[in-house]
Amino acid sequence: MTPQFTPRRRTTPARFPNTIREYRLQAGLTQRKLAILVGRSRAVVSSWERGQALPSVPLLFKLAKVLDTLAEALYADLYSPKGNVATNPSHA
Numbered sequence: 001m002t003p004q005f006t007p008r009r010r011t012t013p014a015r016f017p018n019t020i021r022e023y024r025l026q027a028g029l030t031q032r033k034l035a036i037l038v039g040r041s042r043a044v045v046s047s048w049e050r051g052q053a054l055p056s057v058p059l060l061f062k063l064a065k066v067l068d069t070l071a072e073a074l075y076a077d078l079y080s081p082k083g084n085v086a087t088n089p090s091h092a
Contacts, residue, residue, distance in 0.1 A: 015051040017077040023067040024049070037066045 024034050024045075031049070035042045038059060047053040048049060048063075054075075064071040 008045065016054050016075065018050055020045075020063065020067070020074055023069055023074065027067055031065075033073050034063075034066065038062050057084040 024031070024092065027034075029037070031045045032042045035045045038045075038055075039062075040059070044053070048055055054060075060071045064074060067074070
């Protein structure tokens, strides 16, 4: 008798660390205003900020432009093990 493989669901959702909220606040924007500027809903912006979803590549560049930063700065901790890219809006 061979053991049965039972796939397990993740108990915690994936997290995508980012600095979108910090840059948004620095720009003086509400989630709603940022959503309008990038053509998405406020709920989508909220899910990005909470790290529950990732924007598409074109939207990431649009976000960076609206927030006056580099796309890399918004998700530095996601691909940089030490987060060496400027992740603090005051240092960007």
